[in-house]
Amino acid sequence: MPETPFAPLKRAVVGLNGGPTDARVVKLGCQLAKPLKAELIALHIVEVDWSHDLEEDIASDNVIASTVLDLAERIGEKMGQPIRTELLQARDVGAALVDEAAELEADVMIIGLPYRKKFGGDFAIGRTVPYVLQNAACQVIVVREPIGARDSGPAADQLVGSVRRAGSPA
Amino acid sequence: MIGGRRPLQGRKPGDKRVRVERKHAEYFRYDEEGVLVAKPKAHEEHSAVGRTIAAVRRAFFGAPLSSEADLEQRLDKKKALAIFSSDAISSSAYATEEILRVLVLAGAAAMLLSIQVAMAIAALLFVVAISYRQVCFAYPTGGGSYSVAGRNFGRIASLVAASALIIDYVLTVAVSTSSAVEQIVSAVPGLKTESIVIGVAAIALITLGNLRGLRESGSIFALPTYLFLGSALLMIGMGVYRILVEGGGVPVEQRFTGVPSAVETVGVLLLLKAFAGGSVALTGTEAIATGVNAFKPPESRNAANTLMVMAALLAILFIGITFLAVNYGIFHVDGGATVIAQVSARIYGDGSLGFYAFQLFTALLLFLAANTSFNAFPRLVAILGQDGFMPRQFSFRGDRLSFTMGIVLLGILAASLVILFGGVTHALIPLYSVGVFLDFTISQSGMVRHWLRERGRGWQYRITINTVGAVLTGIVLVVVTFAKAPQSLLVLLLIPLLVGIMLFIRREYDDQADELAVRPEQVIGPPHRRERVILPVPGITRAVVQAVNFGRSLSDDVRAVHVTDDAEAGARLRKDWERQIPGVPLVIVESPFRALVQPFLTYLDVMVPPEEDTITIVVLPEYVARHWWERLLYNQTANRMREALVGRPDTVVANVPYRREKP
Numbered sequence: 001m002p003e004t005p006f007a008p009l010k011r012a013v014v015g016l017n018g019g020p021t022d023a024r025v026v027k028l029g030c031q032l033a034k035p036l037k038a039e040l041i042a043l044h045i046v047e048v049d050w051s052h053d054l055e056e057d058i059a060s061d062n063v064i065a066s067t068v069l070d071l072a073e074r075i076g077e078k079m080g081q082p083i084r085t086e087l088l089q090a091r092d093v094g095a096a097l098v099d100e101a102a103e104l105e106a107d108v109m110i111i112g113l114p115y116r117k118k119f120g121g122d123f124a125i126g127r128t129v130p131y132v133l134q135n136a137a138c139q140v141i142v143v144r145e146p147i148g149a150r151d152s153g154p155a156a157d158q159l160v161g162s163v164r165r166a167g168s169p170a
Numbered sequence: 171m172i173g174g175r176r177p178l179q180g181r182k183p184g185d186k187r188v189r190v191e192r193k194h195a196e197y198f199r200y201d202e203e204g205v206l207v208a209k210p211k212a213h214e215e216h217s218a219v220g221r222t223i224a225a226v227r228r229a230f231f232g233a234p235l236s237s238e239a240d241l242e243q244r245l246d247k248k249k250a251l252a253i254f255s256s257d258a259i260s261s262s263a264y265a266t267e268e269i270l271r272v273l274v275l276a277g278a279a280a281m282l283l284s285i286q287v288a289m290a291i292a293a294l295l296f297v298v299a300i301s302y303r304q305v306c307f308a309y310p311t312g313g314g315s316y317s318v319a320g321r322n323f324g325r326i327a328s329l330v331a332a333s334a335l336i337i338d339y340v341l342t343v344a345v346s347t348s349s350a351v352e353q354i355v356s357a358v359p360g361l362k363t364e365s366i367v368i369g370v371a372a373i374a375l376i377t378l379g380n381l382r383g384l385r386e387s388g389s390i391f392a393l394p395t396y397l398f399l400g401s402a403l404l405m406i407g408m409g410v411y412r413i414l415v416e417g418g419g420v421p422v423e424q425r426f427t428g429v430p431s432a433v434e435t436v437g438v439l440l441l442l443k444a445f446a447g448g449s450v451a452l453t454g455t456e457a458i459a460t461g462v463n464a465f466k467p468p469e470s471r472n473a474a475n476t477l478m479v480m481a482a483l484l485a486i487l488f489i490g491i492t493f494l495a496v497n498y499g500i501f502h503v504d505g506g507a508t509v510i511a512q513v514s515a516r517i518y519g520d521g522s523l524g525f526y527a528f529q530l531f532t533a534l535l536l537f538l539a540a541n542t543s544f545n546a547f548p549r550l551v552a553i554l555g556q557d558g559f560m561p562r563q564f565s566f567r568g569d570r571l572s573f574t575m576g577i578v579l580l581g582i583l584a585a586s587l588v589i590l591f592g593g594v595t596h597a598l599i600p601l602y603s604v605g606v607f608l609d610f611t612i613s614q615s616g617m618v619r620h621w622l623r624e625r626g627r628g629w630q631y632r633i634t635i636n637t638v639g640a641v642l643t644g645i646v647l648v649v650v651t652f653a654k655a656p657q658s659l660l661v662l663l664l665i666p667l668l669v670g671i672m673l674f675i676r677r678e679y680d681d682q683a684d685e686l687a688v689r690p691e692q693v694i695g696p697p698h699r700r701e702r703v704i705l706p707v708p709g710i711t712r713a714v715v716q717a718v719n720f721g722r723s724l725s726d727d728v729r730a731v732h733v734t735d736d737a738e739a740g741a742r743l744r745k746d747w748e749r750q751i752p753g754v755p756l757v758i759v760e761s762p763f764r765a766l767v768q769p770f771l772t773y774l775d776v777m778v779p780p781e782e783d784t785i786t787i788v789v790l791p792e793y794v795a796r797h798w799w800e801r802l803l804y805n806q807t808a809n810r811m812r813e814a815l816v817g818r819p820d821t822v823v824a825n826v827p828y829r830r831e832k833p
Binding site for chain 1: 177178180181182184185186187188189190191192193194195199200201202
């Protein structure tokens with residue numbers, strides 16, 4: 001069996017935010033899952049604000065949400081790792097990721113963290129990543145976007161060739 | 171609940187989530203907004219018969235490959251050398267024999283000149299290879315002399331070059347296969363009566379291999395090419411060592427003792443004929459330049475380097491085999507073993523394992539040499555298809571990314587030639603060389619024009635090479651044409667015929683494009699023509715009612731037409747019609763001669779003739795068959811009407827299918 005710090009790994013979950021880290025996160029997921037023949041599941045959560053009912057169908061016709069998962073599938077195909085995709089609606093992305101990973105009995109969760117700064121220059125980590133780190137039952141890997149990656153061109157896309165995307169939600 | 175799924179409760183009371191069903195995900199993938207990419211599931215057949223056919227296709231040709239896999243199907247240099255050079259290298263198996271066949275007419279003394287003739291041909295090969303090397307860089311998209319002639323001389327010259335290439339590729343398959351069978355027969359004479367069957371079966375197998383896709387065919391064909399190269403080079407090395415070092419060759423005075431008495435004197439004409447015969451060694455040199463885009467990047471450099479390696483190997487083999495044949499006093503005998511078989515028998519020992527292995531490798535290489543054409547011919551006709559000189563189907567890639575139509579056509583043409591010429595290599599060769607040298611001459615002349623126009627770095631050096639090549643190959647073309655007449659003249663007739671066909675196809679496509687073209691500045695307004703609907707009806711059925719409703723949604727001018735040979739039944743139908751479908755006039759056309767379709771068509775022509783400002787929509791009620799055999803039972807009249815109405819001016823035929831609700 002190939003050497004990996006995550007063995008035994010049966011199921012890995014990648015959380016996608018539609019941002020610049022998605023391609024890196026999926027690629028890392030493929031690299032971990034493929035040699036161990038583990039199942040890889042890509043999750044994308046559409047956050048529903050309190051002005052809508054949670055059960056209201058917001059995401060099924062949302063092309064941007066679908067594109068996020070389809071992009072992951074395509075990267076998986078290129079890397080020879082099948083990826084199951086799941087689209088969810090939830091009030092809170094972090095909670096949905098943690099709960100879904102627990103239900104799927106995932107051994108590891110990989111999530112991306114875009115490199116952003118708050119007004120004033122402090123690094124902005126957001127609230128999803130800390131929540132997941134604090135609550136997820138499984139191992140968690142956070143892939144932070146390299147500093148200056150966006151200035152130096154579409155580095156994430158270069159990882160997987162010419163991957164086109166409709167757009168990324170903020 | 172979304173898509174039949176209820177909210178899932180999280181660990182904390184407020185943490186609910188809902189899984190969203192993505193209906194498209196199984197069949198399509200979004201590439202960007204508004205662009206859906208079909209997944210394999212979307213290509214699956216829906217009917218049981220379709221699924222069975224697809225399964226059989228997969229078993230024979232392999233699972234379909236996506237277009238993205240195209241780059242992965244590119245060839246590296248080692249594999250490309252095996253695929254593209256098997257034609258050129260394999261010609262060393264019969265080129266020496268073609269020289270000896272001519273020189274034998276002048277007796278034993280003339281046979282000694284074979285080496286000089288072979289060296290002259292090798293020099294020509296060197297010039298041609300250097301010239302084509304430049305083609306690889308100047309025209310990296312492939313197409314070889316077709317591209318070169320097209321850019322530099324225009325349409326007719328490019329089509330002449332393409333026609334010559336087409337003939338060349340078809341003959342490559344036929345000649346290589348026939349020669350391979352002769353090598354087998356040389357080792358196992360008992361198979362002589364089965365020559366044609368073996369040849370046709372081999373062509374069928376190579377066709378199948380190519381239909382499975384380029385990469386797989388490359389793997390199949392790489393090994394035998396290298397086995398032949400290894401064993402042939404070993405044979406030449408052993409032979410040269412024995413002759414030069416051990417002095418093991420047959421003394422000059424004892425060579426060619428069995429050669430019949432001279433019937434011709436050694437003169438320029440005889441030497442030219444021998445040169446023309448041996449120049450068949452050059453066939454296949456152009457294949458790499460035609461298939462540059464099959465190489466892995468950097469395509470041009472890889473193709474050019476592969477071409478030079480191939481030329482060097484071919485020259486060594488050709489001169490080496492001729493040298494051994496002359497030094498061992500080997501010559502062609504009608505109905506006997508081939509010259510190369512005799513050489514290998516002398517070196518490896520007649521009946522030895524080495525002899526049989528070499529014969530097997532030679533035969534395999536010759537079979538596989540045909541594969542050069544199976545790579546190049548479909549690409550050429552695909553380019554011609556894209557340019558509108560061949561039916562466009564030739565440019566469509568099949569499930570396995572191979573140009574299916576071109577491969578199948580080549581297989582059929584080559585197998586037909588093998589059958590027609592009884593599988594005799596020598597009978598096919600006169601047709602072979604003319605097209606090849608015509609192609610060389612056009613290509614190199616085109617390159618001269620190219621350098622004159624471009625005048626890039628080192629153009630004087632390059633133009634010199636191509637000029638020398640053009641002149642030399644032009645001279646050889648004239649020599650080959652006259653030396654191999656009258657058979658060679660057939661090619662000169664065939665080329666204008668092919669050019670004419672290609673021009674005809676292009677004119678048809680051009681006419682169609684002119685007719686269908688929409689001016690870019692034109693803004694399409696709302697329809698300005700009136701519609702009228704005609705419904706041929708057999709009676710009042712649910713299918714008819716559905717068709718009537720559809721007709722009414724298209725126009726207010728709807729009329730039904732019932733053709734019958736039973737006036738009373740017609741009257742009954744009218745009565746029911748007026749009661750059940752009011753507002754839609756019914757015309758009864760009585761047909762005393764019982765025909766149904768023709769009276770309806772005549773009614774259309776006479777009573778509702780085509781008008782420029784009116785579109786006549788003939789709505790045909792149709793019953794949807796659930797099983798293949800039901801198609802025989804239903805809709806026969808509707809099918810005949812549809813066929814008869816296709817092409818009628820200002821008329822549209824619409825089928826309104828009625829699906830049976832009962833299982």
